[in-house]
Amino acid sequence: MTNPTSTPTQSLQHAEALARFDLLTVDGYDVRLDLASSDETFRSVTTVRFQSQGGPTFIDLKPVSVREIRLNGAPVDVDTLVRGRLPLDTVAGANELVVDAVMRFRNDGEGLHRSVDPADGKHYVYGMCFMDAAPSIFPCFDQPDLKAPYTFLVTAPTDWVVVGNAPGTQVEPGTWEFETTQPLSTYFVTLVAGPYHLVTDDHDGIALGLSARASIARDLDADADELFTMTKQCFDEFHRLFGIRYPFGNYHQAFVPEFNAGAMENPGCVTFRDPLIFSSRVTRGVRIQRATTVAHEMAHQWFGNIVTPKWWDDLWLNESFAEYMGNRVTADVTEYDDAWTHNAYARRQWGLVADQRPSTHPVAGNGAEDALSALQNFDGISYAKGSSILKQLNATLGDDVFFAGAIDHFTQHRFGNATMHDLFASWEQAGAGDLSSFTSHWLRTAGPDQIVLDRAAGVVRRTPPADHPADRPHTLRVARAVDGKWETSTLSITGPETPVEAGDSAFLLDPYEDTWALVQPDDVTVAALKGLLPSTDDTLLRAGVWNNVRSAFHNAAIAPADVIDLLEAGLPVEDSDDAVFYTMPWAVAKVAPLAPEPASALRRIHDAAMGKVTSAAAGSTLQLSAFQAAVSTSTDPGQLRSWLEGRVLPDGIGLDLDLRWRILVQLAVLGETDREELQAALDAEPTARSRVEHTKAVASLPDAEAKAWAWARFTGEVDVPNYELEAAGVGMWRSGQEHLTEPYVERYFADLPGTVEKRSGWVLADTAAVFFPSTSLTEETVAAAKAFIDSDGLDLSVRRRVVDATDELQRRLAIRQAFPAS
Numbered sequence: 001m002t003n004p005t006s007t008p009t010q011s012l013q014h015a016e017a018l019a020r021f022d023l024l025t026v027d028g029y030d031v032r033l034d035l036a037s038s039d040e041t042f043r044s045v046t047t048v049r050f051q052s053q054g055g056p057t058f059i060d061l062k063p064v065s066v067r068e069i070r071l072n073g074a075p076v077d078v079d080t081l082v083r084g085r086l087p088l089d090t091v092a093g094a095n096e097l098v099v100d101a102v103m104r105f106r107n108d109g110e111g112l113h114r115s116v117d118p119a120d121g122k123h124y125v126y127g128m129c130f131m132d133a134a135p136s137i138f139p140c141f142d143q144p145d146l147k148a149p150y151t152f153l154v155t156a157p158t159d160w161v162v163v164g165n166a167p168g169t170q171v172e173p174g175t176w177e178f179e180t181t182q183p184l185s186t187y188f189v190t191l192v193a194g195p196y197h198l199v200t201d202d203h204d205g206i207a208l209g210l211s212a213r214a215s216i217a218r219d220l221d222a223d224a225d226e227l228f229t230m231t232k233q234c235f236d237e238f239h240r241l242f243g244i245r246y247p248f249g250n251y252h253q254a255f256v257p258e259f260n261a262g263a264m265e266n267p268g269c270v271t272f273r274d275p276l277i278f279s280s281r282v283t284r285g286v287r288i289q290r291a292t293t294v295a296h297e298m299a300h301q302w303f304g305n306i307v308t309p310k311w312w313d314d315l316w317l318n319e320s321f322a323e324y325m326g327n328r329v330t331a332d333v334t335e336y337d338d339a340w341t342h343n344a345y346a347r348r349q350w351g352l353v354a355d356q357r358p359s360t361h362p363v364a365g366n367g368a369e370d371a372l373s374a375l376q377n378f379d380g381i382s383y384a385k386g387s388s389i390l391k392q393l394n395a396t397l398g399d400d401v402f403f404a405g406a407i408d409h410f411t412q413h414r415f416g417n418a419t420m421h422d423l424f425a426s427w428e429q430a431g432a433g434d435l436s437s438f439t440s441h442w443l444r445t446a447g448p449d450q451i452v453l454d455r456a457a458g459v460v461r462r463t464p465p466a467d468h469p470a471d472r473p474h475t476l477r478v479a480r481a482v483d484g485k486w487e488t489s490t491l492s493i494t495g496p497e498t499p500v501e502a503g504d505s506a507f508l509l510d511p512y513e514d515t516w517a518l519v520q521p522d523d524v525t526v527a528a529l530k531g532l533l534p535s536t537d538d539t540l541l542r543a544g545v546w547n548n549v550r551s552a553f554h555n556a557a558i559a560p561a562d563v564i565d566l567l568e569a570g571l572p573v574e575d576s577d578d579a580v581f582y583t584m585p586w587a588v589a590k591v592a593p594l595a596p597e598p599a600s601a602l603r604r605i606h607d608a609a610m611g612k613v614t615s616a617a618a619g620s621t622l623q624l625s626a627f628q629a630a631v632s633t634s635t636d637p638g639q640l641r642s643w644l645e646g647r648v649l650p651d652g653i654g655l656d657l658d659l660r661w662r663i664l665v666q667l668a669v670l671g672e673t674d675r676e677e678l679q680a681a682l683d684a685e686p687t688a689r690s691r692v693e694h695t696k697a698v699a700s701l702p703d704a705e706a707k708a709w710a711w712a713r714f715t716g717e718v719d720v721p722n723y724e725l726e727a728a729g730v731g732m733w734r735s736g737q738e739h740l741t742e743p744y745v746e747r748y749f750a751d752l753p754g755t756v757e758k759r760s761g762w763v764l765a766d767t768a769a770v771f772f773p774s775t776s777l778t779e780e781t782v783a784a785a786k787a788f789i790d791s792d793g794l795d796l797s798v799r800r801r802v803v804d805a806t807d808e809l810q811r812r813l814a815i816r817q818a819f820p821a822s
């Protein structure tokens with residue numbers, strides 16, 4: 001990775017943001033960028049007009065070099081720019097700052113990211129300012145509550161198209177003028193520029209656009225109808241629910257390369273990771289994930305973009321709200337009416353696991369002192385748990401009050417900033433009553449309650465997390481099996497013990513995820529599930545069963561052997577490709593290695609997957625998801641080869657880029673391919689996806705050279721883009737390759753601190769997580785990790801990832817201890 005600046009910069013302190021907010025009002029930014037003169041750097045000439053109370057302050061700026069700075073016409077000494085901050089001596093009233101600087105294109109998915117498509121050598125650029133990268137594109141007062149309008153003028157190569165937050169026009173070849181935007185926070189500013197393939201449409205007076213790299217133009221065209229249709233359906237629904245028009249002009253959705261997040265909600269120009277443009281067949285669940293992402297980013301246009309958190313510690317509210325609305329609107333108005341089932345498989349455990357980590361935190365912000373520490377708590381709790389709690393709030397208040405409060409919030413703070421307190425005041429105003437108890441128990445107290453059935457006592461016990469006392473009421477459905485059928489009733493929990501009639505029947509708590517709590521099946525239920533799971537046709541309830549089982553496994557409360565039994569029992573009747581897509585890889589990666597006989601467990605999973613490939617309708621996405629699982633569990637090189645060569649493929653399965661690479665990666669794990677064959681496969685289809693899969697395959701080979709090759713990417717000795725770096729980490733640590741990887745356990749803790757010199761932001765943290773020695777299931781590794789966590793001077797994001805990975809390792813050791821291999 002390219003380090004964004006030659007010197008480290010400072011994270012903005014909350015106190016500094018408050019002081020600057022009191023001092024300044026920003027009238028506007030005029031930004032002129034020249035993207036045409038170099039592949040490495042670009043010229044950025046920015047005029048900032050602002051009002052000041054008068055006195056000293058600073059502006060954020062992270063350039064390669066500065067040509068000239070003038071404040072109110074007078075030159076400013078360039079050497080005063082230190083660690084990303086330029087001191088300014090402002091006058092009372094109107095001020096004008098002009099900065100002429102040279103900035104660096106980045107390759108870590110932040111700032112102005114520039115990448116080369118390996119398929120055709122074309123260059124692509126996009127801006128990602130979240131959360132503190134804007135100053136590496138233009139000088140700015142980089143905090144969410146100093147909003148201002150932006151006017152961009154961009155010079156680019158003549159074969160490029162340039163899209164921004166506001167509508168733009170190419171006024172002469174290579175020169176693009178943009179209209180002035182509505183007031184935006186600095187972290188929303190973007191620009192998407194390159195020889196992108198563009199598709200346009202319009203709806204209800206809003207010009208719609210889609211774009212992706214030229215080499216995947218055909219794939220974008222194939223999906224354009226689906227994407228435009230859901231975008232239009234969502235616009236209609238958001239307009240109906242909010243009663244406030246989308247105010248940012250055009251709505252462009254850009255699919256961009258090497259994007260770190262799923263997507264970013266920049267007003268008028270949302271950016272998405274471009275693996276969301278499918279070059280191979282995908283499951284329905286993968287399409288639902290894309291649909292909910294589209295709807296999530298649209299929800300942000302109101303919640304987040306019209307009204308923005310005043311400070312980073314309220315960022316969770318953006319995400320919780322968009323997550324809830326994204327699922328709801330997708331389920332209600334698009335073809336993906338099973339979006340909530342998808343959510344149960346794809347998101348629930350993400351939040352629940354995060355909430356059980358030692359690093360758990362309240363959903364609501366903790367008054368983070370600086371920007372970077374606020375970012376540490378931006379996780380599954382902010383999205384999945386927060387969304388679940390807003391869903392509960394909606395169920396309690398009803399739509400009328402819920403949306404009246406939201407609309408009041410949008411109206412009162414339009415194009416401004418607000419806090420959680422403001423939103424809850426709007427809800428109370430709208431008739432919600434006193435919400436202080438709700439916020440303190442659900443949003444300001446960390447951890448999930450545990451809700452457990454005590455069969456002998458005939459009660460359900462509610463236990464708040466030991467370190468985070470709370471008194472939370474729960475309203476949830478329970479399912480009791482009577483004569484082989486599930487009967488559902490509603491249970492209201494208001495105290496530590498609630499009487500229930502379970503008898504000796506299987507009994508499931510919260511199978512429909514009405515509340516947020518840790519629930520697990522008891523032994524009687526586990527024993528009965530093998531018969532009951534296949535006998536219900538309720539897809540959402542089956543998803544609830546799997547979440548119960550996964551929570552139990554996470555807490556060493558169900559034997560790996562029972563999980564494999566359940567998988568074998570349930571798979572034949574399963575009709576949701578999400579069930580297969582999310583349950584099978586989890587069973588392969590987490591359960592099988594801890595089963596009494598891992599090889600036999602893996603074979604049983606494989607046989608179950610193959611059974612499903614045969615029994616599912618030929619050509620269905622259910623069959624596809626089963627085949628994906630069959631590939632990644634195959635230990636038979638002959639079988640894999642026959643698939644790769646297309647000799648004996650199951651009816652309904654066609655080889656495409658995705659499946660070819662899945663097979664090659666599995667052959668690599670088994671040591672049944674070599675670098676030459678992998679290189680030939682890459683050369684035959686040198687796409688961006690192939691490069692990533694090629695990296696994963698090479699790193700997975702069971703030899704010392706492969707592990708050293710992957711390690712050179714981790715340490716930064718070999719510089720590769722973010723997706724390839726992640727793939728190298730996935731390939732590095734493979735169950736069954738411990739004899740090769742054990743020497744790297746010590747090296748991980750020795751080399752990790754040095755990675756701070758090589759990379760920053762998302763990539764730094766993600767790399768720390770993916771290269772963690774996850775297959776080293778020993779007390780020694782836990783001890784080494786704990787010593788590392790306790791060491792001084794660690795980067796916050798690196799430390800956080802190691803804390804979480806260590807917790808995972810300890811839990812896996814606990815499962816092994818509870819269920820030894822006899």
Ligand SMILES: [Zn+2]
Nearest residue numbers: 296300319322
């Ligand atoms: Zn979001």
